[in-house]
Amino acid sequence: MKISVIGCGYLGAVHAATLASMGHTVVGIDTDADKVGHLARGFAPFFEPGLEDLLADGRDTGRLAFSTDMDLVADCDMHFLCVGTPQSKTSDVADLTYLEAASRSVAARAKAGAAVVGKSTVPVGTVRRVREWLGRDDLELAWNPEFLRQGTAVKDSLVPDRLVYGVDDADDDAGVGVGHRAVRILDEVYAPLLHAGVPRIVCNAATAELIKSAANAYLATKLSYINAMAELCDAAGADVTQLSAAMGLDPRIGQRYLAAGLGFGGGCLPKDIRSFRAQARDLAVDSVDAWMGLVDSINVGQRGRVAALAADLCGGSVAGRRIAVLGAAFKPDTDDIRDSPALDVAVRLAGAGAHVVVTDPKAINNAWMRYPQLQFESSAPAALEGAEIVLLLTEWPEFRALDPFETASRVRRQVIIDARNVLDGDAWRAAGWDLYGMGTGDAGLLSSVETHAG
Ligand SMILES: NC(=O)C1=CN([C@@H]2O[C@H](COP(=O)(O)OP(=O)(O)OC[C@H]3O[C@@H](n4cnc5c(N)ncnc54)[C@H](O)[C@@H]3O)[C@@H](O)[C@H]2O)C=CC1
Numbered sequence: 001m002k003i004s005v006i007g008c009g010y011l012g013a014v015h016a017a018t019l020a021s022m023g024h025t026v027v028g029i030d031t032d033a034d035k036v037g038h039l040a041r042g043f044a045p046f047f048e049p050g051l052e053d054l055l056a057d058g059r060d061t062g063r064l065a066f067s068t069d070m071d072l073v074a075d076c077d078m079h080f081l082c083v084g085t086p087q088s089k090t091s092d093v094a095d096l097t098y099l100e101a102a103s104r105s106v107a108a109r110a111k112a113g114a115a116v117v118g119k120s121t122v123p124v125g126t127v128r129r130v131r132e133w134l135g136r137d138d139l140e141l142a143w144n145p146e147f148l149r150q151g152t153a154v155k156d157s158l159v160p161d162r163l164v165y166g167v168d169d170a171d172d173d174a175g176v177g178v179g180h181r182a183v184r185i186l187d188e189v190y191a192p193l194l195h196a197g198v199p200r201i202v203c204n205a206a207t208a209e210l211i212k213s214a215a216n217a218y219l220a221t222k223l224s225y226i227n228a229m230a231e232l233c234d235a236a237g238a239d240v241t242q243l244s245a246a247m248g249l250d251p252r253i254g255q256r257y258l259a260a261g262l263g264f265g266g267g268c269l270p271k272d273i274r275s276f277r278a279q280a281r282d283l284a285v286d287s288v289d290a291w292m293g294l295v296d297s298i299n300v301g302q303r304g305r306v307a308a309l310a311a312d313l314c315g316g317s318v319a320g321r322r323i324a325v326l327g328a329a330f331k332p333d334t335d336d337i338r339d340s341p342a343l344d345v346a347v348r349l350a351g352a353g354a355h356v357v358v359t360d361p362k363a364i365n366n367a368w369m370r371y372p373q374l375q376f377e378s379s380a381p382a383a384l385e386g387a388e389i390v391l392l393l394t395e396w397p398e399f400r401a402l403d404p405f406e407t408a409s410r411v412r413r414q415v416i417i418d419a420r421n422v423l424d425g426d427a428w429r430a431a432g433w434d435l436y437g438m439g440t441g442d443a444g445l446l447s448s449v450e451t452h453a454g
Pocket residue numbers: 006007008009010011012029030031032035082083084085086098099101102105119120121122146147148149150267268
């Protein structure tokens with residue numbers, strides 16, 4: 001099948017390359033000429049493990065092309081909309097202007113009978129608006145939300161947990177889905193995945209939109225839940241790492257998304273829970289509004305707690321102190337710094353007068369232009385040199401593997417906050433360090449640690 005992918009960011013570039021690897025002929029379109037230039041030459045414009053191999057395969061087979069020229073979509077059988085839906089600059093709602101522009105561009109060029117399928121994360125009710133923006137009855141429309149995670153995006157796309165198709169106006173008597181033309185087209189696109197047994201859920205558009213928002217809201221809830229437990233553990237002198245390990249052994253709870261620490265960031269979970277909150281407000285569902293508000297405030301509160309702990313450990317103020325920050329990306333295995341908890345803490349400390357030196361294996365280039373008030377070093381040893389306190393904020397493998405004795409030889413004071421609870425506390429303490437985790441009982445010993453309400 002000949003397919004266009006509109007928007008080639010973290011989601012679209014991976015999706016385009018995955019579709020080509022399944023045997024389709026794909027053209028990826030993006031308005032960002034620089035990004036397209038990289039992709040067209042077979043280079044990933046961002047760090048995503050496995051993506052460059054897939055791009056190279058696509059180039060070799062001649063099935064994968066990238067361009068800024070929207071006219072190239074004209075002879076495609078289907079179009080995937082993968083543009084960004086960021087948080088509005090002035091409120092919690094999702095900014096749908098990119099989606100509107102992309103929908104109108106496709107509608108102006110698509111051939112009759114083509115299918116337009118959205119993958120971007122959107123508020124419930126958006127599919128109806130896309131139908132209006134398309135302004136054509138001869139185009140099929142469906143929503144097929146994406147669940148990939150950055151860092152494992154290639155694997156998640158090639159072996160997804162499920163496929164969701166949201167379609168309206170079912171053209172048969174059996175109800176939504178069965179026999180719907182958009183469903184048949186999507187089944188053809190994803191034939192290798194369906195053949196491999198990936199479950200597919202066909203539902204109406206509103207349900208598909210909500211499945212995606214509800215899934216991200218649940219993950220965020222689980223994370224804020226365990227971070228609230230971490231605060232409780234600190235207050236009670238208990239250890240959240242043991243608590244979550246024990247809780248997670250119950251298969252009804254499970255171990256995943258129970259790692260307490262600095263909380264969640266990135267280009268998706270934070271903006272998606274805020275958009276979900278705004279949707280709940282619109283629909284007058286107060287419980288979801290309040291719930292998402294609490295999840296958000298617990299999450300953001302973790303950043304304040306770490307910054308306050310750093311100040312406590314510096315005797316009340318970080319002003320003039322040299323602080324080494326390990327991590328800039330919002331999580332390991334990505335160079336993405338969108339709403340990075342690590343950089344949020346670094347900026348708070350710099351704002352309080354600290355001399356903050358940040359290092360990260362992949363995200364330095366993205367971070368240094370955006371945050372000129374911070375100093376960046378390309379290696380951990382350089383960042384650690386002369387530090388009066390060390391903050392481990394993104395748990396890259398190279399930071400987890402730091403040797404406590406070697407690290408001690410570089411710093412001025414052996415004080416470390418392990419805000420991801422990944423270091424071997426006994427080993428670091430044996431090497432002479434004062435080590436503070438999140439919810440491991442140590443921070444509770446300090447006086448003025450901010451609470452999430454603060
Ligand atoms: N990043 C992720 O892991 C996932 C993202 N999503 C959702 O996918 C959507 C995209 O997210 P990302 O890829 O992270 O964003 P992104 O910002 O990395 O990529 C969006 C791309 O769309 C391009 N674009 C904007 N307007 C355009 C237009 N009119 N025509 C062509 N290209 C245009 C931008 O230049 C940019 O390259 C969002 O709704 C997000 O919530 C869903 C699942 C996973």
